[in-house]
Amino acid sequence: MTLDGTDKHPKEKLIALELRGVCKTFRSDTGDRVKALNDVSLLVHRGEFVTIVGATGCGKTTLLNLIAGLDMADDGYLRLGEDLRFGDNIAHVFQHYTLFPWRTAVSNVSFGLQMRGLPRSERQTRAEELLTRVGLKGFENAYPHELSGGMRQRAAIAQALAIEPKLLLMDEPFGAVDDSTRTELQQMLTDLWQENQTTVIFVTHNVDEAIVLGSRVLVFSERPGKISCEFKICLPRPRNRITKEFTDLFIHVRKSLSGQLD
Ligand SMILES: Nc1ncnc2c1ncn2[C@@H]1O[C@H](COP(=O)(O)OP(=O)(O)O)[C@@H](O)[C@H]1O
Ligand SMILES: [Mg+2]
Secondary structure, eight states: OOOTTTOOGGGGGGGEEEEEEEEEEEOOOOOOOEEEEEEEEEEEETTTTEEEOTTTSSSSSHHHHHHHSSOOOOOEEEOTTTTOOOOTEEEOSSSOOOOOSSOHHHHTTTTTHHHHOOOHHHHHHHHHHEEEETTTTTTTTGGGGGGGGGHHHHHHHHHHTTTOEEEEEEETTTTTSOOHHHHHHHHOOOHHHHHHEEEEEEEEOOOHHHHHHEEEEEOOOSSSEEEEEEEEOOOOOOOOSSSSSHHHHHHHHHHTTOOOOO
């Protein structure tokens, strides 16, 4: 028994996610087996910003889908921290924009709050605040097709944040936006994470992005994906790319990604 009267060890409360020996194989339309993940083990603590970097096709999306409960592992053990539940306090931002095309920006952002039964005026206020926060003030009543790619992704992030998630899963969310928007969105996400201390798991194939954002960078091997290397990033935020520490880390992560690390 612990002091607070539960039988959970205090360390349990600090865990957001644990994976041990997780494997996933797909069967293609032609019947071939594609092993996407092989023996993935990972422990994520509350409040961490973990970035996972890996080549296209190495299993990053598969991993996030397993964590989000959208697919099942074939083997291994996966558990979320106590009180973390999909549809409640876990949000997922997908690689491709997933706004409802028939809803305005504000109505997309407030959707999760509507599902929770929040009164209209409350959810409207909260959604408008979030849209302002992500730089979409003035576009509250625009439909997704009236927004640029970067704007849609901002709205998708506001939508994910509306439910005040304790765990935020992000699948290459800035992959389809231009460089300057990407830098701006990275800064916005870092600020939001620092304010809310949400646990973030962010996958990308971009080494620079992984280092700019992560408190820990996990490097995925080529398919079947497996964590091959891990870097703790202690650089101060906001991160300055034009420093020797940053470029040294960049070279290290790059090399480990291509299996060239000594
Ligand atoms: N539903 C599926 N059916 C068959 N193969 C799949 C399926 N989903 C993913 N794959 C395969 O699994 C591998 C990993 O895919 P994915 O997780 O999407 O990689 P990443 O996100 O790193 O680019 C790829 O070879 C992909 O073709
Ligand atoms: Mg992917």
